[in-house]
Amino acid sequence: MMEVSIIIINYNTEDLLRKCIASIISKTENLLYEIIVVDNHSENSPHKMLVENFPDVFFVSSKENLGFGKANNLGASYATGKYLFLLNSDTILINNAIKVLFDYKEKDVKKEIGACGGNLFTEDMKPNFSFSMYYPSLYSIVAYRLHLSFLLNNEIFNSIGIPKEVSIIIGADLFIERELFNNLNGFDPAFFMYVEDGELQLRIKKKGLKMMSVPEAKIIHLQGASSSTFFKMKTEFDSYFYYFKKQFNRKSQSRYKNIELFSNSLKLFYFILTNNKAKKKDYLDILKYIYAKQ
Structure with missing residues (x-):
């Protein structure tokens, strides 16, 4: 049985996608995994690049830009792994991060953990936004919009060296059991982009499950292209x-x-x-x- 299905959404990020997949192949060991790339109707399809460089990657081409959540739902519909690893195209694995997350989740014999993710770093290896300690609320919106975010718990990186419970693992590296994802009907398709990862994990939380930051898994998140x-x-x-x-x-x-x-x-x-x-x-x-x- 396939252990992990890695789902990567691409939208006009072919060069980043190439580096991301190369890092997965280079760093991932002792794990049965598949890579599924969903292209969100990019101006230039990465299909040729994938065939030439990574012929084993399963490619899904969308006829429209579905946004983040719906594209991941589409990718998950082709997945065969026990777990899904939703990975941004602008990430580069530093170590055998996927195996670390797989082993951590496999040890969850009481089935208490809904999702987990690693520590994210900037390109120059500084701590990057990896998780949130709270779910969106009117209070948090007011704090951010009025530049009063110091009133919130703004911890975003696991510096204690051991797994810890958080509220939201950001969608750049979300590790979740496929059965749970399917039982929740995945991401709410009403979200095109933003908030969908937090909303999904709030539903996981309401099932009595935990979100865990696993610092042993280390990944660079470049946070590349931005919209208008x-x-x-x-x-x-x-x-x-x-x-x-x-x-x-x-x-x-x-x-x-x-x-x-x-x-x-x-x-x-x-x-x-x-x-x-x-x-x-x-x-x-x-x-x-x-x-x-x-």
Whole structure:
């Protein structure tokens, strides 16, 4: 039986994808694994590169950009492994990280652990955002939007050297049993990007299971290409707007909308004062978008 199905979503990141897969093959030992690449309708398909360099990789081509969650769901539908390892294309394995996570989960005889992930590093080997100690809430949104994040537990990296319980393993390196993922129906397809990993793990938490940071597994996360400011703001707003309705109620959703209107109005005022025309347009556009959202 295949032990781990590694699922990688690609969207215009062919060079990063090549390095990611090469690191998996180079570092992964004593493990039966398969690699599934889902291409999210990239401008230039990586299929030729994969055939020439990694002929054993299973390639899935989507006819549209499904976003992060739906693309992972698609990849998981082809998986045969006992476990799924959802890995970003902009990652590079430092050590035999997948085997570390596999062994850790295999020792979970009481079935108490829902998901786990390793320590992520920047390219120059500094601690990188690996997990969150809290789930999204109105309180956390207010803290971040008003630059009061010091009021939150902002620990993002496991420095104690032993596994510890966290709230959210970020989606860049999420290790989860395939049966559990399927029982939860995977990621909620209503999320295009942002929040989907936290929402999935909140559902795991509600089943009484734990999310664990396993620092022995070490991975570089490059966090490469970024989208336009307005697209990111719009997509993030849509995700949180849906999240608050789904996990809480319409009152929380309405309060979230008001928080975003207030905080983005402050930012628009700042960029008007500083005569930053590009940012002024982005924030004017997002305010119009948020205001019209029902």
